[in-house]
Amino acid sequence: MVLVLALGDLHIPHRAADLPPKFKSMLVPGKIQHIICTGNLCIKEVQDYLKTLCPDLHITRGEYDEDTRYPETKTLTIGQFKLGLCHGHQVIPWGDLDSLAMLQRQLDVDILVTGHTHQFTAYKHEGGVVINPGSATGAYSSITYDVNPSFVLMDIDGLRVVVYVYELIDGEVKVDKIDFKKTPATTHSAH
Amino acid sequence: MVRKRVPDWLNSSLWSTTPADDGLHRYSPSPTTTTTTSSATVSEPTLQPPATVPPPAAASKPQSTPTSPKLEIRDPVNKNSNNNSGGNDQNGDSSGVSPDDISRQAQLLAELSKKVINMWELRRIASQGIPDGAGIRSTVWKLLLGYLPPDRSQWSSELAKKRSQYRHFKEELLMNPSEITRRLEKSVGCDNDESKPEGRGLLSRSQITHGEHPLSLGKSSVWNQFFQDSEIIEQIDRDVMRTHPDMHFFSGDSQLAKFNQDAMRNILIVFAKLNPGIRYVQGMNEILAPLFYVFKNDHDVEMAANAEADTFFCFVELLSGFRDHFCQQLDNSNVGIRSTITRLSQLLKEHDEELWRHLEVTTKVNPQFYAFRWITLLLTQEFNFADSLHIWDTLLSDPEGPLETLLRVCCAMLILIRRRLLAGDFTSNLKLLQHYPSANISHLLYVANKLRTQAIG
Numbered sequence: 286m287v288l289v290l291a292l293g294d295l296h297i298p299h300r301a302a303d304l305p306p307k308f309k310s311m312l313v314p315g316k317i318q319h320i321i322c323t324g325n326l327c328i329k330e331v332q333d334y335l336k337t338l339c340p341d342l343h344i345t346r347g348e349y350d351e352d353t354r355y356p357e358t359k360t361l362t363i364g365q366f367k368l369g370l371c372h373g374h375q376v377i378p379w380g381d382l383d384s385l386a387m388l389q390r391q392l393d394v395d396i397l398v399t400g401h402t403h404q405f406t407a408y409k410h411e412g413g414v415v416i417n418p419g420s421a422t423g424a425y426s427s428i429t430y431d432v433n434p435s436f437v438l439m440d441i442d443g444l445r446v447v448v449y450v451y452e453l454i455d456g457e458v459k460v461d462k463i464d465f466k467k468t469p470a471t472t473h474s475a476h
Numbered sequence: 477m478v479r480k481r482v483p484d485w486l487n488s489s490l491w492s493t494t495p496a497d498d499g500l501h502r503y504s505p506s507p508t509t510t511t512t513t514s515s516a517t518v519s520e521p522t523l524q525p526p527a528t529v530p531p532p533a534a535a536s537k538p539q540s541t542p543t544s545p546k547l548e549i550r551d552p553v554n555k556n557s558n559n560n561s562g563g564n565d566q567n568g569d570s571s572g573v574s575p576d577d578i579s580r581q582a583q584l585l586a587e588l589s590k591k592v593i594n595m596w597e598l599r600r601i602a603s604q605g606i607p608d609g610a611g612i613r614s615t616v617w618k619l620l621l622g623y624l625p626p627d628r629s630q631w632s633s634e635l636a637k638k639r640s641q642y643r644h645f646k647e648e649l650l651m652n653p654s655e656i657t658r659r660l661e662k663s664v665g666c667d668n669d670e671s672k673p674e675g676r677g678l679l680s681r682s683q684i685t686h687g688e689h690p691l692s693l694g695k696s697s698v699w700n701q702f703f704q705d706s707e708i709i710e711q712i713d714r715d716v717m718r719t720h721p722d723m724h725f726f727s728g729d730s731q732l733a734k735f736n737q738d739a740m741r742n743i744l745i746v747f748a749k750l751n752p753g754i755r756y757v758q759g760m761n762e763i764l765a766p767l768f769y770v771f772k773n774d775h776d777v778e779m780a781a782n783a784e785a786d787t788f789f790c791f792v793e794l795l796s797g798f799r800d801h802f803c804q805q806l807d808n809s810n811v812g813i814r815s816t817i818t819r820l821s822q823l824l825k826e827h828d829e830e831l832w833r834h835l836e837v838t839t840k841v842n843p844q845f846y847a848f849r850w851i852t853l854l855l856t857q858e859f860n861f862a863d864s865l866h867i868w869d870t871l872l873s874d875p876e877g878p879l880e881t882l883l884r885v886c887c888a889m890l891i892l893i894r895r896r897l898l899a900g901d902f903t904s905n906l907k908l909l910q911h912y913p914s915a916n917i918s919h920l921l922y923v924a925n926k927l928r929t930q931a932i933g
Contacts, residue, residue, distance in 0.1 A: 286654045288690055311691040316703055382676070410676035438690055442654040449689045450681065460689045461681040 287364055288316060290339070292436035293323030293372070293400040294420035296349065297331050301422035305434050307458050308421065308451070314338050317438070319363060323400030323418065324372035325349050347372040347401070360392050364441045365467060369394035373401035373417070379428070382408050385415045395467055396439075396446070402426060405435045405450060407463055414465055416448065423453065444469065581607040588615060593626040595619070602873035603925075605866055605918075611775030613865070617767070620872040621793045623786065635782070642785035646742060649749045653690070653702045660685045705749070708756050712744045715761040723861065725769060736772065739784040740764055743791060757802040762856045764791050766865055797877050801852045816879070817847045823887045827927055831894045839902045846909035850886050854878065858889075858912045866917050870924075881924065888924035889915070 290312075295301060303309070317339045324347025326332060332352070335342055346355035359370040369392040376384045380402040389397040395413040403426035405419035419435035426432060434453040439446050448463040583601050587593060598619060606613045618624045623638070624631055651659075664685050690699045716737050720726040726740075727733055743764060748756040767790050771783040779786070795802075806812035821843050825832040835841045849857055854871065856864045867885060871878040890897070892915060897905050 286652045311693065313691075315706075316690065407679040407681075408677070409679045414679065440654055440690060442652075447654070447657075449684070449691075451689075451691070460684050460687075462684050462689070463679050463681055465679070 287318050287441045289319045289321060289363060289368070289439040289441060290317045290436065291321050291323070291398050291416065291418045291439060292421040293418055294325045294347070294403050294424060294426070295331055295422045296325055296327060296420070296424035297422065299327060299349065300424035304422055305453050307453060307456075308434065308436070311451070311458070312338055319343070319361075321359075321361075321368065321370050321398055323347065323370065323398060324355065325400070327351050343370060345370045345372050348374050358388075358392060360394055365444050366396055366441055366446060367394040369397040371397070371399050373399035380404070380406070380417070382410065382415065386410050386412060389413055389415060396465075398437075402428065403432045404429075405433075405437070405452065407448065407450075409465070419452075580604060581612065584612050584616065588612070591628055593619060593628070595626050596875075599873040599875055603870050605921075606869045608862075608865075611773070613869070614770050614774035614776075614779060617770060617868075617872060618786065618790060621790045623790050623793065635786075638789055639782050639785040642746075642788050645746050645750065645788075649746050650742060653688075653699045656698045657685065657688050660688065708748050709745055711758070712741055712748065712756050712761070715758055716741045716744065719761050719765050720861065725772075726765065736768065739772075739787075740768055743768075743784060743788045746788065747792065754799055754803055759853055760795070760802070762853045763794065763798075766856060766861070766868055767791055767794065769861075770865065794872075794878075797879060798852070798854075813848065813852060814844070816851055816883070817843050820847050820851070820883050820886050823883055823927075824890055827887060828891050828894065831890060831897060834898050835890075835905065839900070839905055841902060841905050841909070845906055847886060849910075850889070851882060854882060855885065859914070859917070863914075863917045867921070870921050884924040884927045885920065887927055888920055891923060892920060 295304070297303060304312075314337055319341045320335055320339045320343070322335065322342065322344040324345050326335075326344070327347070327349045328351050332342070332344065343359050343361060344355045345359050346353070346357055357371065357375065361368050361370075369389060371388060371392075373379065373385075376388055376399065378384060385397060385399060385408070388399075389412050397413065397415045399415065399417055400420070402417060403420040403424065404417065406415075406417045408415040416437060418437040420426070420432050421434055421436045423432045423434035436451050438449040438451065440449065444467045446465045446467070448465065450461045450463065452459050452461075580601060584598075584606065587598050587601065598616065602616050602620060606616050615624070619626065623634075625634055687694065688698055692699050694700060717727070719737075719740070724730060724733060726736060740761065744756055744760060747760075764787065768783060768787045771787050771790070772780055774780045774783065800806045800809075800811040801813045801816065803812070807814055809815070821832070821836065824835075836843070854864075855867050858864075859867065870885070871881050874881040889912060890909075893908065893913065896908060900908065
């Protein structure tokens, strides 16, 4: 039972001051085992804050990140699942399922987490699942101003992952979930 | 004020623990110890290395023959003084290791094979000590702790009932929150995604059941409770790992040790969850250890396989008399540990005022410094493992409950080393009491029993 927090596109301090207080009150240290961050934090203080929540932190580079040393993409294995991380501004058209699926095949992962669109989406295709946790602060994006703060918490338990989606809608935290099971047969053979 | 005279029998050289006088243990563990009579071998933990089945069990039969010629080799002094002390005393004298042992074993087996066991009789025999062989101890302890009823015919039904209850507890309490939510969903009747293995498109979002999500801060949330319990579970884990690091049964990398550690961990976690008032306190693992060891090493395969469940209930039973010692709030009350220590102090004063005065007044050794561990951990830390099993035989067979006998044994421990204590100052006395020297257990229990019968004043 491994808890993985996925979030990104905070754009602190340029477009938002901080995470919404309701989110901050829920995010306490000791509960989460891994944090994956799609990028655009943008400053080091945000990284330090995330580090206090959980020591195992993975970040990829967004186009506004001040720290240039983050990698463009990252892959990690948690339990039975391979996760891929990328900010998403590199994949055009932004947010397009087919192009993201290409990236997923390239990275050879079961779950791909990308951001940049500031909209929560969860797609499924033959290869696996693509998740966009949205913007945790509700910062405006290049595409739209109308953004609800959101992030994603994945509960990886054996071959099953439950994706909990936390969204702040009209000042209230709404939680939904998505169930995803990895069938052992879907092992990615070398294409 | 007239000083109470120390009775002569206390001052007899028989009861000192200096090596020369020390007889061998009641049950000599392995043939190697017959070579020398020095107590250096006595102090060696007798149930050491390949300890899945206690070596005495294997050696119990051959033991009877080597011990008889051993008696001849031993100190003539010992033999004579043992004869003088009236070796017929019921409560364990050191000389007749083998004949007494065998007779006790026979008596116990006879008692155990009866249809309805006479508990009074069983307690009487058990208080002299239970032989290590033939897996008797496991059954006797279960009877003494009230886990098995005296009527043999009820055993199978009782056992089945209790074991299934424990299984039920484990299932309920040891589930992790992911599983719990999964079960909740099933019960609510949510249909899982499974339907389309191949397919693309948006993944459908579904409602969460009962507002349960991992970051929930609600009091009744399964997840929240899980995280709060995880602290206690960590503590239990740490203590289980540290239990008896010298014994292969409990510690090390072997399959057996891991299995046993898991079992002990489960028992303590279930106990902590069922008893929110007392939860887990450091030291409970030490009380659990002998119980689990004895039950797991039962010769009966079926009993040994269910050792975890049996140990849980016996542990609860045993702890019920001592719960108050573990509750910090009750420390200063008249059921707490401080009052028990005061009782010990009083007992010492009654039986040996000179020593009491020297300890508490002259050298100011506060009994809390040593007696705390003796009492809360039921003497498991003061002697080696085999000896503490023997002491527990006597403790558990007391019909009034282990506490009375425990206090008498503690008092006897003090009296046995009185010479050294009387000669020492604060530092040396404290050191001596906190690292109690190895003693002949039969002597110790004999003295403790004498304290019961001796008139006060």
